[in-house]
Amino acid sequence: MVEYIDTRLDYIFSALGDPTRRAILVDLLEGESKLSDLEIPYPMSLTAVSKHVKVLAKAGLITHEKRGRERYCKLDPRAMERARTWLHHYHRYWERKLDQLDSYLTASKIEEALKKHRESKG
Amino acid sequence: MVEYIDTRLDYIFSALGDPTRRAILVDLLEGESKLSDLEIPYPMSLTAVSKHVKVLAKAGLITHEKRGRERYCKLDPRAMERARTWLHHYHRYWERKLDQLDSYLTASKIEEALKKHRESKG
DNA sequence: ATATTAATGAACTATTTGGTTGACTGTTTG
C-alpha cells in the first residue's frame, strides 16, 4: 500500500516545490556552505535566503549550525530518501497494476483464441 | 548535473505536498474515478475536491474528462516520472560524492600507511 | 415534467508564502 498521510512528506515535497530551495539543495551537493555563499538563481536578500534555509531545515532536508558569525548548512539525505521512497512505492504499485492489466489482456486474448479454436472445430 | 529550474517540477512537487492530493493520486492507482467517488481522507466539500483535482491536473499528474454530468480523473504517470527522475539524479549525484569521499578516505589511509611504513624502515 | 445529482463558478475568509526594508546582535578585522 502507498501511504499518503505523513506530515513529514508534506514539508518535504512542499520544500522541493520551490526552485530556489532546489537550487540550494543542489548547491549543497558540493559540500557544506555558509548562507551567504549559497548560489541563489534569483537575486534576493539574505533575509529571504535565510527563510528558505529555515524551510529546508524544517523539512529535515538540511541541518545547519552557527559557527562564529556564519551559519553553515549541510545536507541531511534522510528526508530526501523519504521522498524517494514514497515515489518508489508509488511507482512500483503503478507498475504492478500495469502488469496485472497486461496479464488480463493476455488472458482475454487466450480466451478469445480458444473460443475461435472451438468454433473452428465445432 | 542536477537541474533545479523547471517550472513543471514546481507544480509537481507542490502538488505532492498536500496529503489530500497524495490520497487522490493513491486512490487513482486503482483506476479512474469520478470526482465524487474519490476517497478523501479529510471531510471537505466537493468544491474543495474539485479544486485539488485542478491543481493535480495543472501539475500534469492526472488528466480528466467530463462524461455526462460526471468528471472522470485518471493518472498521467509522466509527471510523476519527472519527479522521480529529479530525485533519482539527485540521489545518484549524492552517492557519487560519497564514493569520492570514500576513495579519498581510502587514499589518505594508504598515504598514512605508506608514511608509517617508510618511517619504520627509515 | 419535475426532482435529484454532479460538478462548477463566484464571492468571501483566514492562513501561508515569498519577498521586502530597517533596526539590531554578535563576530571579526583593521
Add this chain to the structure above:
DNA sequence: CAAACAGTCAACCAAATAGTTCATTAATAT
C-alpha cells in the same frame, strides 16, 4: 576601539492556498 560583516528579528506587503457557502448549469432518474 571602530568599522565592516553575517545573520536574525520584526513589521509589513502582495499574492497564493485551502477552505467555505450559495447559486447555477447540465445531465439523469422518477
